Amino acid sequence: MLLSALGSKLRVDGGVKVLTFIIETAAQAGAEISPNAFAEILGLESRLYTIQSKPGADFSEDAKSSAFLREAFKQALTCPLCGGYLDPTKSASYDHVLRKKDGGDGQAQNCQITHPYCNSLKG
Ligand SMILES: [Zn+2]
Structure with a gap:
């Protein structure tokens, strides 16, 4: 195909243009x-x-x-050090905000x- 003649970095842009x-x-x-016509042409089953x-x-x-998921995530605990979600039933660390x-x-x-890993990095 013509698109394969393009370098890999230009291929997506080229596809969009075509x-x-x-x-x-x-x-x-x-x-x-x-959109269903494109899916059919591409042989996508879904x-x-x-x-x-x-x-x-x-x-x-x-x-x-x-x-349910939208509301549950709003209420989920997050690690104050990295912002990621916490599952305190599996692993959590109690961190001194102001170090000892x-x-x-x-x-x-x-x-x-916090996450135990984040707490250990804070040192
Ligand atoms: Zn964390």
Whole structure:
């Protein structure tokens, strides 16, 4: 194919330009190229879906799962040192916000929950 003549760094850009040209040319001719047509040409087995919900529809199981995960992640603990999610049931480290050697005490307000690895790097 022509695209393989391009260097690997230019191939994606070239592909986008070719597809854009095809779509614009088809639109000028009054034809419409659907995403499913591209999937078919590429031999992809999965289908492309446009997800739209009608007014008054019940929640699908996917919508319920998405909402649950969105809310669960909002409430999930994060490591104050790296920002990553914490699973304190598996591994967590109790870190002195102000280090002991710098005068930090053992009160709750000087304690933060971190990844053990992050705490060890803080040293
Ligand atoms: Zn961390």
